[in-house]
Amino acid sequence: MIQPQQHTGSYYAASVNEVTDFAPLRGAQRADVCVIGAGFTGISTALHLAERGYVVHVVEANRVGWGATGRNGGQIIGGISGEERIARHLGRDGEQIAWQLAWAGNDIIRERVQTYAIDCDLKWGYLDVAIKQRHLRDLHGQVEALEKHGSKHEYRLLSREETASTIGTEVYTGALMNMGNGHLHVLNLCIGEARAAVSLGAKIFEQSPVLRIEHGDKPRVVTEQGSVTADFVVIAGNAYHYIEPKLRGYMFPVNSFIIATEPLSAEHVSAINPQDLAVCDPNFVLEYFRLSADKRLLFGGRCNYSGDDPEVIREMMIPKMHRVYPRLADTRIDYAWGGRVGITLNRVPQLGRISSNVFYSQGYSGHGVNVTHLAGQIMADTVAGTLERFDIFASIKPLVIPGAHTFRRQMTTLGVLYYKIKDRL
Numbered sequence: 152m153i154q155p156q157q158h159t160g161s162y163y164a165a166s167v168n169e170v171t172d173f174a175p176l177r178g179a180q181r182a183d184v185c186v187i188g189a190g191f192t193g194i195s196t197a198l199h200l201a202e203r204g205y206v207v208h209v210v211e212a213n214r215v216g217w218g219a220t221g222r223n224g225g226q227i228i229g230g231i232s233g234e235e236r237i238a239r240h241l242g243r244d245g246e247q248i249a250w251q252l253a254w255a256g257n258d259i260i261r262e263r264v265q266t267y268a269i270d271c272d273l274k275w276g277y278l279d280v281a282i283k284q285r286h287l288r289d290l291h292g293q294v295e296a297l298e299k300h301g302s303k304h305e306y307r308l309l310s311r312e313e314t315a316s317t318i319g320t321e322v323y324t325g326a327l328m329n330m331g332n333g334h335l336h337v338l339n340l341c342i343g344e345a346r347a348a349v350s351l352g353a354k355i356f357e358q359s360p361v362l363r364i365e366h367g368d369k370p371r372v373v374t375e376q377g378s379v380t381a382d383f384v385v386i387a388g389n390a391y392h393y394i395e396p397k398l399r400g401y402m403f404p405v406n407s408f409i410i411a412t413e414p415l416s417a418e419h420v421s422a423i424n425p426q427d428l429a430v431c432d433p434n435f436v437l438e439y440f441r442l443s444a445d446k447r448l449l450f451g452g453r454c455n456y457s458g459d460d461p462e463v464i465r466e467m468m469i470p471k472m473h474r475v476y477p478r479l480a481d482t483r484i485d486y487a488w489g490g491r492v493g494i495t496l497n498r499v500p501q502l503g504r505i506s507s508n509v510f511y512s513q514g515y516s517g518h519g520v521n522v523t524h525l526a527g528q529i530m531a532d533t534v535a536g537t538l539e540r541f542d543i544f545a546s547i548k549p550l551v552i553p554g555a556h557t558f559r560r561q562m563t564t565l566g567v568l569y570y571k572i573k574d575r576l
């Protein structure tokens with residue numbers, strides 16, 4: 152039997168506005184749409200559907216936001232992974248369509264927070280930092296794209312010196328500041344959206360691992376103690392998903408880890424990030440950081456480790472944080488945690504169907520906070536019969552990664568090693 156779990160020991164779980172306690176699924180239920188998984192993909196889908204009047208049931212193995220959603224860096228990274236590939240695939244007008252898709256998620260988050268007055272520490276302001284010369288060229292390319300397509304938000308390239316004075320470290324050679332990206336408390340956003348969906352009639356069942364989907368005209372989602380028969384099913388389990396083996400082979404689950412310091416002194420805050428920006432480097436084995444609302448430094452990165460021992464995570468992450476911020480050498484670390492990111496081989500998010508009425512959305516390759524919000528809207532469109540944006544993704548065939556889950560640990564080790572070498576070139 153699969154044991155449902157509570158939240159990990161993350162900063163988010165410790166500072167959440169409310170702990171959800173939705174009852175497990177029991178008995179035979181009926182819905183228009185059954186969503187499996189209550190992370191951003193599942194909850195965003197449910198909220199978009201509930202707003203349109205559908206009867207939606209969300210079945211979650213653990214708790215709302217338990218997966219990558221409630222553990223991530225909280226960085227609203229504009230753009231969509233695999234954007235160039237999507238543009239090429241679409242041909243004429245592809246670039247413009249991909250650009251619109253890439254930024255739509257940020258707007259949805261902005262609207263959701265406003266409409267439902269969600270208390271989630273939302274802040275706008277972001278720095279993409281460069282380490283090498285080629286990264287600076289990429290940032291210039293991003294500026295050209297922003298100029299070409301237009302941006303409602305302020306953006307500007309920073310020199311090496313400006314970067315150092317903006318974030319109090321000499322590690323980076325320059326940066327692109329973009330006020331259209333930002334950061335927030337992800338678990339509070341997800342729970343706020345879940346509450347909004349429930350207020351519109353959606354039902355959420357926690358601590359209810361789905362054991363199987365019985366496919367047919369009316370697919371049936373089955374748990375230990377109950378079932379939901381629906382017209383449509385949306386699978387939103389991402390890198391934690393385990394029921395449809397075909398989907399597991401489409402994605403490579405990579406671990407990412409975060410440490411959170413004690414709240415920093417006003418002196419430290421004004422030295423390292425007075426403008427309260429989220430910061431991310433361009434490597435695949437990347438590092439990212441930002442301040443929380445109570446002024447902790449949340450410092451994250453990818454490492455060659457696939458466990459979840461907080462002591463090991465501290466040992467791996469503290470030297471990385473000290474390299475960027477030697478002045479924090481004496482700062483206490485209060486939290487250390489990790490989670491799984493779903494990476495696809497071609498980096499393109501995977502929105503597709505496994506039968507006429509069972510859809511899935513997964514594999515955001517590290518850009519999940521914004522893209523899950525777009526994905527939820529596209530899933531709701533799809534259920535409502537508008538397939539235009541769904542078909543863009545569904546027509547890009549996912550590449551199968553043999554043994555992606557069975558040999559996850561070994562493949563993570565090899566994959567991280569490969570990308571570390573690539574990052575150094």
Ligand SMILES: Cc1cc2nc3c(=O)[nH]c(=O)nc-3n(C[C@H](O)[C@H](O)[C@H](O)COP(=O)(O)OP(=O)(O)OC[C@H]3O[C@@H](n4cnc5c(N)ncnc54)[C@H](O)[C@@H]3O)c2cc1C
Nearest residue numbers: 188190191192212218219220223224226361388490519520
């Ligand atoms: C440490 C870390 C840092 C990250 N940082 C960022 C960042 O700063 N910015 C960014 O854009 N992205 C980031 N990401 C990626 C982002 O978090 C994910 O892309 C996004 O949260 C995926 O949301 P999801 O709802 O698809 O999946 P998840 O949040 O993983 O949710 C899947 C849910 O499905 C449930 N589930 C799975 N199987 C079943 C089943 N059989 N029955 C019932 N329920 C099931 C799980 O319990 C889980 O709650 C990060 C990820 C990690 C791990």
